[in-house]
Amino acid sequence: MQITSKFTAAVHILTCIEVFDGEMRVTSDFLSGSTGVNAVIVRNVLGQLREAGIVETRQGSGGAHLAKPTSEITLYDVYRAVECTDDDGLFRFHENPNAKCPVGRNIHKVMDGRLEAAQSALENELKKTTLAEIVADTKKIIEEE
Amino acid sequence: MQITSKFTAAVHILTCIEVFDGEMRVTSDFLSGSTGVNAVIVRNVLGQLREAGIVETRQGSGGAHLAKPTSEITLYDVYRAVECTDDDGLFRFHENPNAKCPVGRNIHKVMDGRLEAAQSALENELKKTTLAEIVADTKKIIEEE
DNA sequence: AAAGTTGTAACATCGTTTGTTTCAACTTTC
DNA sequence: GAAAGTTGAAACAAACGATGTTACAACTTT
Numbered sequence: 001m002q003i004t005s006k007f008t009a010a011v012h013i014l015t016c017i018e019v020f021d022g023e024m025r026v027t028s029d030f031l032s033g034s035t036g037v038n039a040v041i042v043r044n045v046l047g048q049l050r051e052a053g054i055v056e057t058r059q060g061s062g063g064a065h066l067a068k069p070t071s072e073i074t075l076y077d078v079y080r081a082v083e084c085t086d087d088d089g090l091f092r093f094h095e096n097p098n099a100k101c102p103v104g105r106n107i108h109k110v111m112d113g114r115l116e117a118a119q120s121a122l123e124n125e126l127k128k129t130t131l132a133e134i135v136a137d138t139k140k141i142i143e144e145e
Numbered sequence: 146m147q148i149t150s151k152f153t154a155a156v157h158i159l160t161c162i163e164v165f166d167g168e169m170r171v172t173s174d175f176l177s178g179s180t181g182v183n184a185v186i187v188r189n190v191l192g193q194l195r196e197a198g199i200v201e202t203r204q205g206s207g208g209a210h211l212a213k214p215t216s217e218i219t220l221y222d223v224y225r226a227v228e229c230t231d232d233d234g235l236f237r238f239h240e241n242p243n244a245k246c247p248v249g250r251n252i253h254k255v256m257d258g259r260l261e262a263a264q265s266a267l268e269n270e271l272k273k274t275t276l277a278e279i280v281a282d283t284k285k286i287i288e289e290e
Numbered sequence: 291a292a293a294g295t296t297g298t299a300a301c302a303t304c305g306t307t308t309g310t311t312t313c314a315a316c317t318t319t320c
Numbered sequence: 321g322a323a324a325g326t327t328g329a330a331a332c333a334a335a336c337g338a339t340g341t342t343a344c345a346a347c348t349t350t
Binding site: 001002003004005006007008009011012015016019020033034035036037075083088089090091092093094095096097098101102103104106107109110111114115117118119120121122124125126128129134137138141142145 | 146147148149150151152153154156157160161164178179180181182220228233234235236237238239240241242243246247248249251252254255256259260262263264265266267269270271274279282283286287290
């Protein structure tokens with residue numbers, strides 16, 4: 001089981017928006033070309049990023065823009081925006097443990113805290129990286145090419 | 146996107162094997178009853194745990210047993226055994242970033258290290274808990290009931 | 291020999307992800 | 321204000337993966 005490609009696509013999209021800002025209108029069509037992701041999916045992702053307050057888009061007017069400085073957007077913010085639409089947590093539990101079995105009726109209590117800790121560890125690591133770093137690294141590589 | 150319920154089911158299964166060891170034959174049918182997971186799925190999970198050297202099962206002879214002390218089995222070992230059958234990593238990348246775009250041809254380089262770090266953070270947290278702790282907590286709750 | 295169990299394959303079902311088509315509403319530009 | 325391009329959104333399609341089901345050969349125990 002894997003975390004959706006929408007997450008990496010979203011980071012790609014945001015990087016493009018910042019890198020090409022001013023140079024050109026960054027439309028969903030352009031982003032579709034750069035990411036290789038269908039333009040409608042791009043618009044969906046942009047919609048989720050907009051709801052999360054990360055980008056600004058307007059119907060009709062082509063061109064997405066960041067709603068915050070890149071230093072204030074972490075990978076966690078992006079992850080949360082596109083990946084965590086429902087609040088079920090990272091781990092899925094088997095749904096029908098048997099309450100008649102002493103293990104079955106307690107396994108949730110025993111595991112839940114540990115699963116949350118693992119999920120938090122992942123999320124905290126994602127909080128450490130900002131879009132500013134991603135963009136800086138990208139620009140640096142481009143210059144060195 | 147979520148991590149499969151096979152993981153929590155596997156921990157449940159291992160806990161049962163330890164808790165009921167000696168008292169009864171812990172068959173896939175019994176485990177199916179306790180977990181609420183189909184008996185064939187249970188056997189699949191047991192098969193993966195066997196390949197990982199975590200349990201011992203034999204065709205015909207009913208009853209699974211642990212292949213190691215509970216203190217030497219971490220949640221990470223279980224996660225790895227049942228969840229990481231292919232080696233694609235936790236994050237899925239969008240597949241066709243455009244090499245003609247400077248962002249597209251470098252996004253992998255820029256992100257890969259960070260994604261691995263996030264995955265490692267998750268895995269390291271899972272390494273902190275052993276089956277011994279899960280079993281101890283479970284037994285404690287059962288006694289207090 | 292009989293009964294119970296595991297391992298495994300083949301198939302079914304369901305939900306999710308991704309892509310596609312379509313179109314109304316909107317903005318920009320001429 | 322008309323034309324062209326763009327977004328937002330809905331509805332549908334296709335592909336994939338997770339889980340369940342059925343079936344059965346191989347094996348162990350009694």
